[in-house]
Amino acid sequence: MAIIAQLSDIHLAAGRNGEVDDDSGPVRALRAAVSSLLSLPARPDAVVLTGDLADGGLAGEYARLHALLSPLPMAVYPLPGNHDDRDELRAAFKDHPAVAGSGRDGAPVQYAVDVNGVRLVCCDTTVRDEPYGEMDAERLDWLAAALAAEPDVPTVVATHHPPYPIGIRFIDDMRFADTGAFSKIIARNPQVTRVISGHVHRGSVGSLGGTVCTTCPSTYRQLFLDLTHPGRAAVTGEPAGYAVHLVTEEGATTHFVPTGNYRPLMDVE
Numbered sequence: 001m002a003i004i005a006q007l008s009d010i011h012l013a014a015g016r017n018g019e020v021d022d023d024s025g026p027v028r029a030l031r032a033a034v035s036s037l038l039s040l041p042a043r044p045d046a047v048v049l050t051g052d053l054a055d056g057g058l059a060g061e062y063a064r065l066h067a068l069l070s071p072l073p074m075a076v077y078p079l080p081g082n083h084d085d086r087d088e089l090r091a092a093f094k095d096h097p098a099v100a101g102s103g104r105d106g107a108p109v110q111y112a113v114d115v116n117g118v119r120l121v122c123c124d125t126t127v128r129d130e131p132y133g134e135m136d137a138e139r140l141d142w143l144a145a146a147l148a149a150e151p152d153v154p155t156v157v158a159t160h161h162p163p164y165p166i167g168i169r170f171i172d173d174m175r176f177a178d179t180g181a182f183s184k185i186i187a188r189n190p191q192v193t194r195v196i197s198g199h200v201h202r203g204s205v206g207s208l209g210g211t212v213c214t215t216c217p218s219t220y221r222q223l224f225l226d227l228t229h230p231g232r233a234a235v236t237g238e239p240a241g242y243a244v245h246l247v248t249e250e251g252a253t254t255h256f257v258p259t260g261n262y263r264p265l266m267d268v269e
Contacts, residue, residue, distance in 0.1 A: 002118035004156060005037055005044035006243040008198030009218035011083065012065050013055035020064040026055070026220045029240050030068050032259045033219040037072065037242070044244065045116040046074050050198035050216060051081025051126075051160030053089065062092030079122040080109050081160035081198060082131045082174070086124070098122075108139055112146045118247045119155040119191075121146050126160065131174035133161025133199075140181050147189040154247050155192045162197035162215050164206035168226060170233040171200055183209040193252040194245055201235070203243065203256040214254050217241035 012026050020027060037044065047069075054061035069076050078093055080086050086109050093099040098111040108124035123143060125133035135143065147155065161176035163183065176182070176197075186192050187209035195211055201218040202225065219242060224234040239258035246253045 001246070001248045002046070002116040002154075003042055003044040004115055004118070004120060004245045004247065005047045006050055006158075006196055006198075006216045006245065007033055007047060007219050008050040008160075008216040008242070009052040009081070009201050009220065010049070010065065011052055011055040011218070011220050012061045012068075014058050014060045014064075018058065018060045020061055027064070027068065029220045029259070030065075033240070033242050034069065034071055036257060036259045040244070044074055046113075046120065047072060047076045048120060048122065048156075048158050048196070049076065049078040050158055050196065051079055052083040052198060053078060053081070054085070055083055057083060057085030057088055059088050059091070062088050066092050075113075075115075077111075077113060077120060077122055077158075078109070079158060079160060080124055080126050082126055082133065084126065086126070108142075110139065110142055112149075117153070119150050119153050121155060121157045123157060123159045125176055133159070133174075133176045134178060135176075135182055140185065143182070144185050144188075147185065147192065151189065151191055153191060154249060154252075155189070156245060156247060156252070157186065157192055157195045159195065159197045161199050162204075162206070162213060163195060163208050164213050166200050166204055166206075166215070168200070168223060169229050169231045171223065175199075179208065185209075186211050193247055194254065196243070196245065196254075202238075203241070205254075212252070212254075214243065214245075216243040217256060217258075219259070 200215040
């Protein structure tokens with residue numbers, strides 16, 4: 001059994017001086033998420049960061065991100081989103097062997113790791129200077145090989161861009177493009193119990209290739225749920241949050257956890 005926490009769309013932003021203001025909204029929100037994770041009765045075995053970790057892809061943003069995550073005692077596995085810079089992210093997390101070994105000079109940040117008997121396969125769906133996502137033939141070949149290497153081990157595949165329609169027009173305009181080949185790879189690998197993504201700034205559940213897919217709330221701001229067309233592109237005052245994935249040999253369960261100040265616990269049994 002493994003418990004994998006997912007933080008996404010953190011958007012740490014540096015000011016004109018290249019430094020991240022410690023009193024900024026994204027910093028305060030990330031601190032709240034880290035505090036919440038540490039207070040869980042069953043601490044996660046690992047944390048995966050599903051992209052848009054920095055707002056401008058700047059070295060100072062990643063350095064501050066690394067520091068803010070340092071209280072977490074478990075392994076942290078980052079992957080890039082459309083706001084991120086692959087090489088700056090890789091440099092900031094060079095103390096993570098899987099990240100450091102994922103390549104150089106703009107190569108995709110993609111790798112697979114073991115989390116307490118569960119495989120976590122981190123994919124890079126980013127396209128340079130574009131908001132939408134895709135996986136070209138080389139990245140799809142890498143994914144197919146990574147999944148074929150351990151066909152009997154429960155597996156979670158992580159991406160930034162979700163491979164299914166969300167229904168929010170402006171998000172679907174910059175979604176994971178042309179998911180046909182990706183879907184076929186997932187369908188051929190029944191050990192994949194979840195495909196987890198970010199990008200959407202709210203929790204959602206879909207399916208692809210016979211596998212349940214989810215998106216994660218942002219640790220900072222949530223997008224307004226407008227399913228009309230063309231709809232309104234806006235953020236809301238809804239609580240920030242994160243996801244927790246419980247993975248066993250029987251399958252997977254996903255919980256969405258809001259962060260913030262709430263009434264204290266009240267025992268019901």
